[in-house]
Amino acid sequence: KTTAKNAIEDAATAKKAAIDARNELTQEEKDAAKKEVDDKAKEAKANVDSATTNAEVDTAKIAGQAVINAFNPPAEIKNNAKAEIDKIALAKKAEIDDRSDLTAEEKEVAKRVIDLKVLEIKHAIDIAITNAEVEAAKQMGIDNIGEFHFNSDSKTLAKDAIEQAVKVKKAEIDARNDLTAEEKSAAKELVDATANKARQDIDNATNQADVLQAISQGVDAIMAINPIAKSRGKLLPYTGEASTLLPISFGSTLLPLGLFLLWRKRNEDEE
Secondary structure, three states: OHHHHHHHHHHHHHHHHHHHOOOOOOHHHHHHHHHHHHHHHHHHHHHHHHOOOHHHHHHHHHHHHHHHHHOOOOOHHHHHHHHHHHHHHHHHHHHHHOOOOOOHHHHHHHHHHHHHHHHHHHHHHHHOOOHHHHHHHHHHHHHHHHHOOOOOOOHHHHHHHHHHHHHHHHHHHHOOOOOOHHHHHHHHHHHHHHHHHHHHHHHHOOOHHHHHHHHHHHHHHHHOEEOOOHHHOOOEEOOOOHHHHHHHHHHHHHHHHHHHHHHHHHHHHHO
């Protein structure tokens, strides 16, 4: 019986570790889920204690392990927050479609900006730890989308967006514990070179469409930089591996937020 109960305890410990590793759960959800694991383990151990034969003990042990291993708490808090963001985004897109002052092309650009903002907001929700942090990220996102008002772009704003991407990528590089100081320095030099090319492309743009394309390509190129740790040799660009998808998406989503904040600041200054 002791061996059986130890096996159940091992299953509970492993399940709780798996729950702690799930970033889609808030701390409150993790705490509640781990308590439920403890309850299931307690019940399974009681069934072991009630068994009268070796076969019954083994059956109780296996059943208890199965119940614990099958337990999969849903990430309701973050999923519900993201659903609200999607709802607000759809409403904003409908509002954009109703604007007679925008061309069809401008409407498509504006709605793409909304999509990118949604990705950024969802990223903020993903990295939130507590229920309160999720709520704060959600509300900030709702406010940002609700206040978004599409205006024409400018080369100055485009370069500011590139600069934001540079800061984000360099911060990401600095946070990499697997890189040496020299590798970080080399990676950041590559970021600067990529940004300089993006700025030149913006300067060379002759129309609004070219400016928007230069922004998109520039931000993507910066966020695609994937410095490889010393053990793997050298700096490589983004190759499509799943591990690099999030930084690229996150970098792209910073673009519309940066433009929005700059537009907003200019409007406030003008007022």
